[in-house]
Amino acid sequence: MASTLIKNIKSLCGIQDKSHSFLKGEALSVLNQIDEAYILIENGRLEDFGSMAECPERADEIIDATGSIVLPSWCDSHTHIVFASSREKEFVQRIKGVSYEEIAASGGGILNSAKKLANTSEDELFESASKRLEEVMAFGTGAIEIKSGYGLSFESEIKMLRVIQRLKNVYDLPIKANFLGAHAIPTIYKDNREVYIDIIINKMLPYIADHQLADYIDVFCDTGFYTVEETDQILKAGAKFGLKAKIHANELGNSGGVQVGIKNNAVSVDHLEQIGDNEIEALKKSNTIPTLLPSCSFFLNIPYAPARKMIDNGLGICLASDYNPGSTPSGKIPFLLSLACIKMKLTPEEAINAITMNGAYAMEIEDDYGSITRGKYANLIITKNVSSLAYLPYAFGSDHISRTLVKGKTVFQAAN
Numbered sequence: 001m002a003s004t005l006i007k008n009i010k011s012l013c014g015i016q017d018k019s020h021s022f023l024k025g026e027a028l029s030v031l032n033q034i035d036e037a038y039i040l041i042e043n044g045r046l047e048d049f050g051s052m053a054e055c056p057e058r059a060d061e062i063i064d065a066t067g068s069i070v071l072p073s074w075c076d077s078h079t080h081i082v083f084a085s086s087r088e089k090e091f092v093q094r095i096k097g098v099s100y101e102e103i104a105a106s107g108g109g110i111l112n113s114a115k116k117l118a119n120t121s122e123d124e125l126f127e128s129a130s131k132r133l134e135e136v137m138a139f140g141t142g143a144i145e146i147k148s149g150y151g152l153s154f155e156s157e158i159k160m161l162r163v164i165q166r167l168k169n170v171y172d173l174p175i176k177a178n179f180l181g182a183h184a185i186p187t188i189y190k191d192n193r194e195v196y197i198d199i200i201i202n203k204m205l206p207y208i209a210d211h212q213l214a215d216y217i218d219v220f221c222d223t224g225f226y227t228v229e230e231t232d233q234i235l236k237a238g239a240k241f242g243l244k245a246k247i248h249a250n251e252l253g254n255s256g257g258v259q260v261g262i263k264n265n266a267v268s269v270d271h272l273e274q275i276g277d278n279e280i281e282a283l284k285k286s287n288t289i290p291t292l293l294p295s296c297s298f299f300l301n302i303p304y305a306p307a308r309k310m311i312d313n314g315l316g317i318c319l320a321s322d323y324n325p326g327s328t329p330s331g332k333i334p335f336l337l338s339l340a341c342i343k344m345k346l347t348p349e350e351a352i353n354a355i356t357m358n359g360a361y362a363m364e365i366e367d368d369y370g371s372i373t374r375g376k377y378a379n380l381i382i383t384k385n386v387s388s389l390a391y392l393p394y395a396f397g398s399d400h401i402s403r404t405l406v407k408g409k410t411v412f413q414a415a416n
């Protein structure tokens, strides 16, 4: 039996008992902790933890965490890390005043990424996505959802999902695959979009289900992309193949995406930069998780979702990166935490709960990940020497992570 003891932890944060639930309203501000603590890991799982006074003496491996905070690793429930190339030309266009919507309407944006992906091999996509995955593990991510959606044809969507499947086979962290064939309307179907939707429903979905290539289905339900009616049709088709929904909604306009997601029992509705009281009320009556993506607001210079108002209304929120080449070329969760605190007015405790415990819920892996709980996997972050928890989002430019562990194994260790 392989055991690891992490001792002399300055502060062990994110402790939950077994009966934990999705954290909402005031509960989101409680991040239970033990100061001067230890953790004992056995066979990749959290066997025990407690105060140093009760620390066991022996283990196969001992990590001295003097001066460090230990946290559950981030559960990033919304990313697009399989893509062929970056889009910094569009970034410069936007600096000069062209909007994200204008770039998309002129064949750039998602369509630009799809063109490049069609000409990139599965092996090349696997290599570059692996690098991104290793990069985000160094930023503390220990569980991730990855979407397709830069394929927009049968062959290319399947190619993307196969890359995600390979990542699942190679890496130990939990990975969820989300089929986002309905990300944009391909140029060739511009004037007969129903033909493309028919391909999604009658060609892509049966193949994906047959080959178990996806865990969820997604639609970009927004102004200039998919309508509420189309979203409803696609989500219902996905449900017939056993795929639950996690969708893009209300990024560019108050699209009705939140309501159609809730109506289709979506696990989560993501973005929500453009929501009002009706959407907040609808979410309160549902089990759908509102997932907010502050790094996207930062990069596109668009409004931030009203996180403070949502939490003060008793809602639970989840935070995620949205790492993708167009709207969020970064999967750096520590920076996202600073944005959530500074721009959305979350406390550090709320922001950390939203990207750990609630992130695990948004991928339906909360029984095994997302908190310091006996029996869960030891997916952990060990920080460098820091003065307090609030120092992490406060000192936004520095790298605070010393180690990331996945199932008790070190997957990243900082040079100093």
Ligand code: NIG
Binding pocket: 109, 110, 113, 220, 248, 251, 296, 322, 324, 325, 326, 327, 328
């Ligand atoms: O979540 N909003 C839709 N999809 C991505 C961005 C896609 C792109 O621009 O490449 C997002 O922001």
Ligand code: FE
Binding pocket: 078, 079, 080, 248, 322, 324
């Ligand atoms: Fe996204």
